[in-house]
Structure formats: structure tokens, C-alpha cells
Amino acid sequence: MNHILIRPTSAADWPALKSTRLAALLDAPTAFGASHASAARFSDADWQQRAVSTPQRTFFLAFDGGQAIGLAAQVVGANGECHLIAMWVHPEYRGLDVARKLVDAVKQCAVDNGHPRLVLDVAPENTRAAAFYQKQGFVFLPEWEPLESHPHIQVQKMEWLAAA
Template structure:
């Protein structure tokens, strides 16, 4: 990732590939996910220590797309610079989770492309609604989600691994 993040101008002119992870991508997913947890530890419902302790088999399962959540990765110059996930909750809601882009690649439209990919996947899977949970204080993330049609709902809860942080539910509706 060093070649990409040290040369922002090259990232700006390089194509970005957004694709689902596959089992063989387990090391890539592990690297980008751990980087996300180090960079933004309060934005995820999982701690770095927990994720770092996953076995190779657990990472392979996470990357395989055969279990939930499923992950998409953003690739620039052959390196993963972002990720996003989706999962169907017990209440049958289609959830956007684990959204992250490397700090040196922010502002280049990668986050928007990741969100668009999840919205497209939702529609392809017959879902008319996508929900997510975000801290209202995370103004950059809230702004991104609002630009992509998400609206706040009056539902709040404490973040699973950070009980001092409250997140609020947002939703996007297809055609809305």
C-alpha cells in the first residue's frame, strides 16, 4: 500500500476496481480490515485485538463471500485501499457495514463508489432498503451517506465494542 498512499496524484489518475472478496483474498482482506481498525477503532463493532486474533481459516471464511458479512474491496494499483460489507440481519434488514477508505485515498470518490456498489447489490438481491449505523458525530461519514440518499431514523444504540459511543440508524430506499 505504500506506493499508493505515498503518491496521491497517482491514485487520482489510477482506475479503482471495486470487487467482492474471494477466499484467496483472505490476506488482502485481513490487511485492509486491520488497517481500518487501527485507523478508526471507534467506527466498527469489532476490536482490533479480536480481529488480529482470527485464524487463517476465519479470514478465509470472511473473504469467501459464502458467509455473512460479505465484503467488497477497493483496489488501486493492485493494492486494497478500502472495504465495505453487507449482511442481512436477523430482522431481515439489508445492512451496510465496515465502510472504510485509507486516509491517503479519501476525497477521491472511492467511498462513494463503495456505497454505490452496496446499493446496487441490495437491488440485485431484491432489497429495496439498506440500513447502517453511524455516530452522528462522524460528520464526514454522515455527509457521505446523506449524499447517497441515506436519512437518519430515530433509532439509537451503543456501539457493541465501544459502549460510550452511540450510533444512530440511517436508511436508504431504492427509488427514494
């Protein structure tokens, strides 16, 4: 493993963002609010637009050399809540601190954009993810909703609060 680099995407990163997001959706189809089929329908122009970082949406990619090996994003919802979404690390890199670095980048981005609270949704049955998020300072809230891409799966909200 070379030096792992975590950075926000730019328009030029759209091919890496597209391939990493599609790989994530194939690897863990019931872990995300989007489906592989819906994401695969995005045009190249859609991916270019998604790759441009804004205060409302920033994707982060983890790179090992020139290869994208992980993904996470911060997105501000219509209600003003800042969300950690699209969290995924290539199976060969799980357990190697890549996920923590991605979450740290999303936390810093949220705080830098004036959001001291970050929320995410996770299926509690996904015990590895739930335990990981708890280690990163997230706590479960008594809020549940159906997963958009698989409505039969109930996800629970977790939150992280920046230190005052």
C-alpha cells in the same frame, strides 16, 4: 492514482481483506462495531471464510493496482435487515470517489439480493461520515443504540431506499 477497481472478495482475497480490515480498525477504532483486538484473533481460516461472498454477507474491496485501499460490506442481520458495515477508505484516498463507489457496490449487491432497503449505524459526531452518507441518499432514523465495541458511544441508524 491508477484505475480504481471495486469488486466482491473471494477466498483468494483473504490476505487483502484481513490487512485492510485491521488497518481500518487501527485507523478508526471507535467507528466500528468490532475491535482491532477481536479481529486480530481471527485465524487465517476465519478470514478465508469471511472473504467468500454469499447473499448473506459480501465484502467489497477497492483496489488501486494490486493494493487494497478501501473496504465495505453488506450483511443481512438475523432480523432480515440488510446492513452496510465495515466502510473504510485509506486516508490517502479519501475525497477521491472511492467511498462512493464502495457504497454503490453495496447498494447494488443489496438490491440484487432482494433488499431494496439498506441500513447503517453512524455516530452523529462523525460529521464527515454522516454528511457523506446523506449525500449517498441515506436519511437518519430516530433509532439509537450503543456501539458494540464501545458501548459508551451511541450510534444512530440511517437508511437508504432503492428507487421504486
